[in-house]
Amino acid sequence: MAHMGGAEQRFIHEAFDTNWVVPLGPNVDGFERDLEDWLSPHAAQGDIYVVALSAGTAAIHLALVMLGIGPGDEVICQSFTFSASANPIRYLGATPVFVDSEEGSWDMDPSLLKTAIEDRIQKTGRKPKAIIPVYLYGNPARIDEIMQIAASYDIPVVEDSAEAMGSMYDGKYCGTFGKYGILSFNGNKMITTSGGGALICHSKAEADRVKFFATQAREPFPYYQHEHIGYNYRLSNISAGIGRGQMLILEEHIAHHQHIHYIYIEQLKDVPGITVHTPVVGKEIQPNYWLSTILVDPELYGHTYQELAALLAEHEIESRPLWKPMHLQPVFADAPAYVNGVSERMFAQGLCLPSGPMVTEEDVQRIVSIIKDFK
Numbered sequence: 001m002a003h004m005g006g007a008e009q010r011f012i013h014e015a016f017d018t019n020w021v022v023p024l025g026p027n028v029d030g031f032e033r034d035l036e037d038w039l040s041p042h043a044a045q046g047d048i049y050v051v052a053l054s055a056g057t058a059a060i061h062l063a064l065v066m067l068g069i070g071p072g073d074e075v076i077c078q079s080f081t082f083s084a085s086a087n088p089i090r091y092l093g094a095t096p097v098f099v100d101s102e103e104g105s106w107d108m109d110p111s112l113l114k115t116a117i118e119d120r121i122q123k124t125g126r127k128p129k130a131i132i133p134v135y136l137y138g139n140p141a142r143i144d145e146i147m148q149i150a151a152s153y154d155i156p157v158v159e160d161s162a163e164a165m166g167s168m169y170d171g172k173y174c175g176t177f178g179k180y181g182i183l184s185f186n187g188n189k190m191i192t193t194s195g196g197g198a199l200i201c202h203s204k205a206e207a208d209r210v211k212f213f214a215t216q217a218r219e220p221f222p223y224y225q226h227e228h229i230g231y232n233y234r235l236s237n238i239s240a241g242i243g244r245g246q247m248l249i250l251e252e253h254i255a256h257h258q259h260i261h262y263i264y265i266e267q268l269k270d271v272p273g274i275t276v277h278t279p280v281v282g283k284e285i286q287p288n289y290w291l292s293t294i295l296v297d298p299e300l301y302g303h304t305y306q307e308l309a310a311l312l313a314e315h316e317i318e319s320r321p322l323w324k325p326m327h328l329q330p331v332f333a334d335a336p337a338y339v340n341g342v343s344e345r346m347f348a349q350g351l352c353l354p355s356g357p358m359v360t361e362e363d364v365q366r367i368v369s370i371i372k373d374f375k
Helices: 008-017 026-042 056-066 087-091 110-124 143-152 204-214 237-247 250-268 305-314 342-349 361-373
Strands: 049-053 074-078 095-099 130-132 158-160 180-184 197-201 274-276 292-296 350-353
Touching (some): 130 158, 197 204, 342 350
Parallel strands (some): 074 095, 158 180
């Protein structure tokens, strides 16, 4: 459930009062500036320019458009993720190549990434055109290693930070390391615009070009002229107003998610068969803990994660299984995949527990009690 801080109404009322209820407008410009100002002090590289869009999926799509991805191309994508990470590859007629995760972060395995690149070059005679690592559940990946491998093959990186707004790797925000980074403001994300996303760029020229494609690729003529395929992907002024209000409570939301996760760690640390996932990647990281996740070992715990989820549901507590890996999805059955068994093991045992801004310490204690008392 989304949490509103109260200031959202002010920005929305201003939009209505000034009749800016159409796409674009002052709130869109203001929201983009707010995001740029927030990201810039802790950006991993270069200047930060943000383009507000209708969805995080649209941001991935436009990043691939900017990279010239098309039919016949291959794009490496993390397998352990939501389908929106991979779908835009197919939108453009390209082929996703899935790479499995490593144990510490559950994110893309750098060594397997290198194996996949070398094998694709050997089999196709061409290197992949882009790499899409995903910060699963807000967990920072080994992004320095991924960036080094990408640079050695001159392959651009598009960071899927849809779940990682506010997560940090070595003191820098996830989403600011690669050629492009994407954010999501869907209703269940760290902040929401009811639905929306953003693309993080590192030059004004790139951001302007993204805006061009996101507004139907209309050329600067006195009449409607189109020389490229465009898209209707810009965020509305009303939705951006919600986003501006949400930015005022962003740090509060991040701190709350982290606090809830730490309670789960402390309260469940001695429960046999229950492991609260806390990523380890070898460098200082600060996950936002967008979702608190656990692994359920049925041999030690005595129950499967499905049985635990059913019990929680009986108490009107929602939980969810982890993402089913993309290489197991029927729609991607024909896609090349480089797997090591990690994501399949996590999927077979994992559960997401309530952790949003509306979840209280009392709620967590109740959830923990049910998990501990399950006989």
